[in-house]
Every structure is written in C-alpha cells, then in structure tokens.
C-alpha cells in the first residue's frame with residue numbers, strides 16, 4: 001500500500017491514499033474515467049489533446065494523495081520551510097517528470113497501449129510552461145525538484161505568467177517573436193485556489209499618528225489594489241512520496257475596486273480597470289541579465305512577493321503564532337534581486353500591522369532572508385528609481401530609507417571618518433538619478449549572501465561587493481549551482497541511464513556521486529561500446545526530431561558541436577561563429593583541403609531579448625552563415641551549421657544527450673556559473689571552455705586531459721582591460737581573424753550586401769567589451785586539439801565516460817545540501 005490508511009474521522013478526511021491502484025487495469029480505468037467524465041469524450045472520438053489532458057489528470061490522481069499527506073505532515077511537524085522566492089521557474093514539460101516521480105511510466109505505457117494510444121505522442125502534446133528566461137529560472141526548477149526529492153519542506157513562490165518566454169521564429173533569418181500561449185489547450189497541472197486569494201495594495205501615501213501608548217505609528221493609505229489568486233503546482237520528489245507545492249500567483253481585479261467604479265456608472269472604465277489589474281501577471285519580461293526598469297516589472301515583483309509573505313504568515317502558520325519566532329519556521333531565499341522588495345514588505349507587516357518596533361522587526365527580518373546573486377555584469381544589477389518606488393510603494397521607500405540610515409550609521413561606527421566608504425556603500429545612489437540599489441539592500445538585509453560558483457563568489461566578494469565583504473566577511477559564502485539528474489540524465493537520456501544502471505545499479509539517481517563507480521568502466525571495451533551506442537541512439541533521435549520540427553538535416557557521423565544558451569555578447573556566440581567562418585574561408589581560399597576538415601555539425605540554439613539589437617543581429621548572421629555554408633558544395637558536406645528556432649527545455653532534453661562537444665566560451669569573469677555546462681558533461685559531452693564560472697570546477701573534477709581549456713584567465717582579462725583592449729591590433733595582426741571578418745564584410749552571406757552585418761563586425765573590431773578576438777587564436781588551437789582527440793574514437797569515448805563519472809558533484813541535490821548546511825539550517829524530514 002501507499003501511505004497511511006484512509007480514516008474518515010481524520011481531521012483532514014483524506015481519501016484513500018494510493019487509489020487508483022498501481023496497476024495497469026487500475027490505470028486504464030482511471031484514465032478512461034478522466035477521458036469520459038472530465039474531458040467529456042469517448043475514447044473512439046478523442047483528440048490527442050483530450051487524451052493528453054486525461055493522462056495528466058490520471059497521473060495527478062496518483063500524486064494528489066501524497067501531496068495532501070505531505071502538507072499534513074509538514075504542518076504537524078511545524079517544520080522549518082524554505083520559501084523560495086523567484087520571479088522565474090523554467091519548469092519544462094511536466095508529464096514525463098510526474099510519471100517518473102510516481103513510477104508510472106511502464107504502467108502508463110502499457111495501459112495506453114491497451115487503448116491504442118502511444119505514450120510518446122501524448123508527451124509531445126504538452127506545451128512546456130516557459131515561465132523563465134534561462135539559467136536563473138531553470139535553476140529554480142532544479143532546486144525545487146531536489147528539495148522535494150530530499151524530503152525538505154519547501155514552497156516555491158512565483159508568478160503565473162499568462163504568457164511565458166516568447167516563441168522564437170525566424171523570418172529570412174531574423175528572429176521574430178510570437179506570444180507563448182501555453183495555457184491555450186488547457187493546463188492540467190495547476191490547481192487554482194480563488195478561496196485563498198490575497199489582496200495587494202499599491203500607490204497612495206503614508207500617515208503618521210501616535211497610538212494610545214504614545215508610540216509613533218505609520219499607516220499606509222494605498223490608492224489601488226489587485227487580487228492575487230494562487231495556482232498550486234505539484235513538485236513531486238523522486239519515488240519518495242513527497243510532493244511540495246509551487247505556488248504561482250495570478251493577478252485579478254478586486255471586487256471592491258470594480259464595484260466602486262461600476263456604482264459610479266462608468267462600465268467601460270470598470271472593465272478597463274479590470275484589464276489593468278490583470279496586466280500584472282500577463283507576461284514574462286524576456287530580458288535575461290539586462291533588467292528594463294519598467295513600472296510593470298516592479299508591480300510584478302511586489303505583487304508576487306506581497307502575496308507570498310501574506311500567504312505564508314496567514315495560511316501556513318498556525319493561528320496566534322508569535323512572529324518573533326518566525327525564523328524558526330521560514331527562510332526566504334531571494335533568487336537574485338527580483339524579490340528583494342520582500343525585505344521592506346516584511347518590515348512593514350511586522351511594524352505597521354503587528355506592532356513590532358524597528359529593532360525587533362529588523363532582527364526577525366534579517367534572520368528570515370538569504371540572497372543569491374547570479375551575475376557580475378554591472379548592467380544586470382537592478383536599481384529602482386526612488387521616484388517610481390515612492391509613487392508605487394511609498395511606505396516601502398520610507399522603510400528602505402530607514403534601513404539605509406541605520407546601516408550607514410553602522411558603517412560610520414566601523415570606519416570612523418571614512419565618508420567615501422559610506423558614500424560608496426549607500427543603498428541609495430544619486431546617479432544617473434536617485435535610486436535604490438537592490439543588490440545592496442539584499443546584502444544588508446540577508447543573513448547570508450552567496451554566489452553560484454567558486455570563481456563567481458570570489459569575484460562577488462572582491463569586485464562587486466568588496467566593501468560589504470570587508471564589513472561582514474562571514475556573511476558571504478558560495479554554493480555552486482547544480483542540475484537535477486532526474487530530468488537531465490534519467491529522463492532525457494534513457495539509453496545512457498540504462499547503460500549506467502547495468503554497470504552500477506540505480507542508486508545514482510538520488511546519489512549522483514555514485515557515478516564515480518563508472519571510472520573503472522572507462523577501460524572496459526564492452527562498456528565503451530554500449531556508451532557509444534547510447535550516444536549514437538541519441539543522435540538518431542535528434543536527427544528525427546530536427547527533421548520533423550525544423551526541416552533540418554543532420555548528417556551522419558559528424559562531431560556534434562553544440563552551443564545552446566541565451567544570446568548575449570558576453571557568452572560570445574560570435575567566437576564560435578568566427579571559427580566556422582574561418583574554416584569555411586580556409587577551404588574557399590584553398591588553404592585547407594575539405595578532406596582535412598573533421599566532419600562537424602555546429603548547432604546553435606539561442607533566444608535574444610526582443611529589444612537587444614546586437615543579439616538579434618548576431619542571430620541573423622548565424623542564420624545567414626548557416627544558409628551559405630550548408631549550401632556550398634566546396635565543403636563536401638563536412639561542415640554544417642544548424643540553428644533550430646525556439647531553444648527551450650524540451651529541445652535541450654533532446655539536444656544535450658546527443659552532443660559530443662559542449663561550447664562554454666564566455667569571457668572569463670562574465671558567466672556567473674552556467675548550468676548547461678554541467679548538463680553536457682553529465683551526458684558525456686567534452687567541454688571546450690574558458691576558465692569561467694563553474695567551468696573551473698568542471699575542469700578540476702573531470703581532469704585537464706578531458707577538458708579543452710582555452711582563452712585568458714580572469715586576472716588576464718582584468719589586466720588586458722586595464723592596459724586597454726585594442727581589437728584592431730588582433731584584426732591587423734592575425735591573418736585568420738582578418739580573413740574571417742573580411743569574408744563576412746564581403747557580402748558572401750548577405751547576397752552581396754556588404755553592410756548587412758556591419759554592426760557585428762564593427763563591434764568585434766572596434767569596441768568589443770567581451771574581447772572575442774583576443775581569445776580567437778587560443779580557441780582555434782583548442783579546436784584543433786578537439787579534432788585530434790576526436791580522430792581517436794576510443795580515447796574520446798573514454799574521456800566522455802570520465803566526464804560522466806566525475807560530474808556527480810553537479811547534482812542540484814548537492815547544491816541543496818550546501819544551502820541547507822551553510823545558509824538555511826533546516827533539515828530533511830525523517
């Protein structure tokens with residue numbers, strides 16, 4: 001049996017757990033009941049979508065009882081909970097994960113087959129919830145998966161965007177964005193709870209008064225409000241019966257608001273107001289690492305944070321709970337600065353609503369928050385203008401000033417007479433306009449501040465927040481990112497998973513360091529053959545997918561060289577592209593015989609923020625290079641470029657397992673961590689990469705011989721920057737660079753239009769902040785080492801196996817253990 005026996009007298013009156021039964025017959029019965037009574041169709045007349053919804057509903061039934069039971073146990077134990085606050089969750093498809101977590105894969109496959117339905121077809125029906133941009137949102141999804149699997153109480157809080165990250169299409173090689181209508185065909189994984197809606201206030205002014213005891217009191221008199229409606233998603237642990245909630249908030253107009261306008265007789269105005277309120281959760285901002293500072297974005301941030309705090313305080317804690325003890329029950333993890341407005345919000349609640357004085361409120365608030373920084377790019381650090389903040393959240397701005405005053409007093413006490421330092425550290429900046437530096441606010445408030453890889457955490461201390469780490473050295477720590485082995489190895493790579501299980505059993509799925517046991521198999525010919533067979537199978541699967549999805553032909557037998565990530569200049573997609581153009585140019589000019597090319601297909605996947613001109617120009621260039629290179633017979637089919645549109649989690653799950661070579665080529669000191677790098681290594685791709693982010697740790701663990709390092713180190717980058725980077729010198733001084741850039745400027749990729757890619761080539765040769773040309777020679781040399789190794793398939797495969805065997809550290813389960821021990825001080829239940 002599953003779970004405790006049904007007890008009608010139990011206060012929660014839970015239905016029988018484990019029903020419907022874990023059997024093919026039980027599954028079919030439940031599935032048909034879902035199809036008939038929930039979807040309202042007969043099997044014989046049902047669409048694929050109706051079948052998918054019915055299947056999702058059936059799987060949901062299995063998880064439901066576990067969910068209620070988890071919630072009951074957690075409340076009963078009064079366990080400390082992790083409140084993960086994140087504006088993004090890039091979840092990926094839910095069906096496969098839910099089937100895996102509840103061990104229903106085989107049963108579902110057999111049951112559906114009895115109904116004449118193919119499980120894979122239904123899986124492909126699902127539109128993934130793309131409620132995030134890239135690494136930061138996917139990290140949140142990995143973390144909540146790991147916490148559920150490790151039996152740690154966690155509530156993920158976020159926003160239920162009606163439109164997630166845009167769908168990317170290419171028109172004449174240029175990116176065109178389409179709205180992501182992920183909810184259009186129904187959304188079977190969510191449970192709306194309008195009964196638990198929360199009101200969120202905005203605008204207005206504050207009033208000071210003196211209460212009966214002579215204490216000064218502040219009241220916020222807001223001018224408008226919206227309703228936050230929670231939608232719960234199940235976050236199932238892997239085969240452990242735990243299901244944690246992910247609670248995403250959707251904005252709705254409040255009744256009171258509507259009514260006052262309706263009563264005034266202005267029907268159209270009332271409807272407009274409703275639309276205005278609902279705009280708040282309408283769409284995900286598509287910028288990754290470059291915030292836009294738009295009012296609606298600040299509304300989103302406060303909206304979900306206010307809902308989440310209210311939800312936890314009013315619905316998760318028992319009535320009459322003494323909020324002085326709040327830190328024993330919750331730690332709110334701030335995923336970047338996006339939710340940092342939670343800090344003044346908790347202060348406001350404690351002081352204005354619960355009668356705490358400042359010191360008491362600050363003590364509790366300080367213990368309840370921890371902050372993760374995900375960047376080093378100055379333009380990625382959020383600053384909200386005090387003008388905007390004062391209009392939207394006047395009380396919060398007052399509190400932020402209060403925090404800053406007390407903080408600066410502390411700085412002056414620690415460093416008497418050092419006014420420069422106090423000025424540097426102020427949460428309030430005066431330039432280019434008066435604004436609140438959200439990263440400083442987060443750092444001042446948090447018990448712990450962490451970076452996301454060792455190098456990043458070091459640079460965070462030394463370069464981004466040096467004054468803060470001097471003041472509070474013990475506050476700073478590192479937690480290196482990780483990825484969930486369930487989705488990104490077991491589910492995405494079933495063939496390799498089987499090969500691994502045959503060798504070392506299945507314990508690695510929840511204890512990834514066990515992959516170490518594969519090391520001895522790196523010399524076992526049968527194992528190497530099975531490993532290579534899995535890689536070939538993954539390549540065939542990808543070939544079929546790209547043919548059907550994009551009309552792209554992947555040639556057989558090529559080295560599959562993959563660069564997938566958001567398009568950003570610091571990630572240097574242009575460096576990879578210059579390598580391609582250079583190979584092409586050498587063949588065109590007769591310097592290289594096509595027969596000497598290692599047969600190679602370069603795959604790009606990347607979305608550009610819609611307003612990021614240079615990124616969109618680079619996408620255009622990649623597509624134009626692909627068009628020309630792929631069609632030129634002089635290459636004899638030995639060099640291809642594939643750029644499937646709309647790279648997302650679903651595509652990643654097929655692409656990564658097929659890759660031979662993982663491109664992680666950011667300028668050292670720019671990529672905070674990277675997590676794609678971990679997924680590739682774990683799936684047996686070798687990395688060509690700079691000494692940046694988590695690449696540093698990957699290389700250290702897999703070993704130098706199994707990793708292709710190139711490029712300047714971070715200190716070398718800093719030194720070159722200090723001397724002054726002169727890209728023109730590299731262009732003039734390196735014939736291959738000059739030939740490649742000149743080929744782009746020749747118009748060969750642009751129907752003779754020599755100016756089409758001027759923005760890109762001018763940037764590379766005149767003012768490239770990310771020094772692509774400086775690393776070109778070293779990159780090309782590393783690619784030559786790649787080709788040499790690849791020519792020896794046995795040696796390559798051995799390195800690939802060792803990459804898998806030594807990547808156990810990069811499980812997000814390990815990241816969660818680090819957060820638990822270093823930051824949260826909570827424990828798994830049982």
Ligand code: Z15
Nearest residue numbers: 135136289374375452672673674675
């Ligand atoms: C984002 O995806 C990341 C950082 C940001 O500041 C924003 Cl706004 C979005 C990424 C980092 O670029 C990447 O290096 C890191 O691995 C990821 O967050 C998760 O920490």
